[in-house]
Amino acid sequence: MAEVFKKDGTWTVRTSYYDHDHNRHYTGKGGFRTKRSAEAYGVELEKTKKDGGVMADRNITFVEYFRTWYETFRKPKVSDATAARYQYSLNVITKYFGSTLFRKITTTEYQKFLNWYGLGDKDSDTKPHAKETVSKINVHIRAAVRNAVNDHTIPSDFTLNAHIVYDNSHARPIHYLSYEEAAKFYQYTLNHLYNTFGYDVVRYMAITALLTGMRGQEVAGLTWADVDYDNGIVDVSKSWNWKKREFGPTKNPQSMRKIVVDRNLLNIFKKLQYDQGIMLKNKGIDNPKNLMFLSRYNRVPSSKALNDGVSDLLKGAGINEELTFHGLRHTHASILLYQKMSISYIARRLGHKNVSTTIKTYLHIIKELETEENSKVLDIMTSLGKGADWADFDVKQKAATDR
Template structure:
């Protein structure tokens, strides 16, 4: 039974959780308010909804949540994004109880964030918080999802056409890489591989010879490589990023020649390539992301490309070329290792609109001539 008491002209309550522990709170202006709060607490106790995080602040819960469920389980880049999100939450909601966050003040924070960030970045930021809110509801710390119905705004991203190469630029890039790559210029081999497979750079840097089947002309992507701090292999970005994809004749020829060059040079150096890296240079090193982007920019400038992209732009280029040639979006999604087809639709919606227009024209031609 709750104990209601008066102290310094205000009211308070004490609720016993068990024979030794209790919770109390004072400062209520009316006895009725203290009584109702005590009844609510007793109801939660009866339903086993009380938590050690009862009354925890929004920033403290989010920080505790990412330490429990995210840090140490994701790649460093993604972890840093969660840490940055935690700093933003602390800036806006320091000292604010999680249960006191309203839809309105959350939207206000989101709108302020969107003023200096791209829409995709704002959407990702909201998704992090939305996940934490679901856990908090399940833990009985809050009872409503204040992220529900959140409106996502943000700065307009750079023109999407700048993120990938036109077909003529892609053909010129491919030609240069085929003609100039070598073990001494391994970044050019990586660029060729990225263009013809759509793999992320971490996946390219993490490719090992035991995952290459030259006879079947396939490569298996089952890990990535930390090319920033060079701490070694790490898991792929998502579970669906693990995949086996077919490779072209030109990609196969390049890999066969690369294996031969490595065999000759590494024997000369008495180097056994213990990690079986495919893309490792003559100095037995995996190139950094900066190195491969520098080479890519140099080649694109040499061929007078309109679009100077990074290595990740090769992934978009690969997808855009397949879309332009009518390849199934389901297949493209699997080849890229996207978590689901809807993600592929969202990323390449601007390209798919052109395909839809073409499909519409073909449909009308068919129906008009039926």
């Protein structure tokens, strides 16, 4: 039991616990004005011990716990881009919660945080944020909190029943090309694979993204060993880290996948491989990483170069759309959706973590297709009754006649 005693006019509570190495430690708190309040705190301490909680974690702040959790469970296996998003979440948590003790946060306080971040707060110079941004931080926090509950660091999950709040005006719409525009873009790019300096590697990368739905960093990280010409497969097993100029992991384990590609794309790859070999020989340079998309500057084009290249191709093709390189991935997905491919297949092909990610990302397209399907269902059901005497029976008119 916790020890309660009076010291210097106030009450103090103290208890002992053993760490994982069986070393004994003491923890407690003083300054209670009444013996009853000290005893209540003592009961709380004993409950933490009984539930298997780590006593040393009782005074840990939310910020400290989240940082430790991230460095232990997430940092060793995520890409630099994902790590940056976790760091951003940590910065937001630090700004709002500061030195708040982890165990002191309630569901109400957490909901206030979501409101503050989602809708913005002029007093703290916090701007409103879109649904996707708020959802991402909420996902990060929920994972850390659930781990803390499992370890008995905190007594309950304060994220339960909380809901995200966001500013609709900050929503970022998904931009993609229609089927006709995609065909126009593809054909124009095929006819303009060369510029005044020779083959343009960015244009080869644009075609690859359009026909596979791969992310920009996945396209950039392809090597010639990743292409199986015999079976028509591209093996996605890594990505390209533009900052470090080296290979990195895929966005998530599900992103490691094999994508079936058509014979035309394989022939395009063979053409690129031939042109690249001539370029390397003429310039007297090597390709030690066996990169597919090595530019004449002996490096992989940057993310900005890819976006600029797509913009130039759109203008050249006479397509009046604002589209980033990532928009080619969205275009690929939209084409598959409109062609009635299953959501589960599209999710696997895109390397999404789960089907819900695909549905959430392309919900507007799915709803549009459902509207078309509803019309088809009505036509089908109506056609079943053709030829019957009651097929065009007007219920309202008959009811009026009966009266």
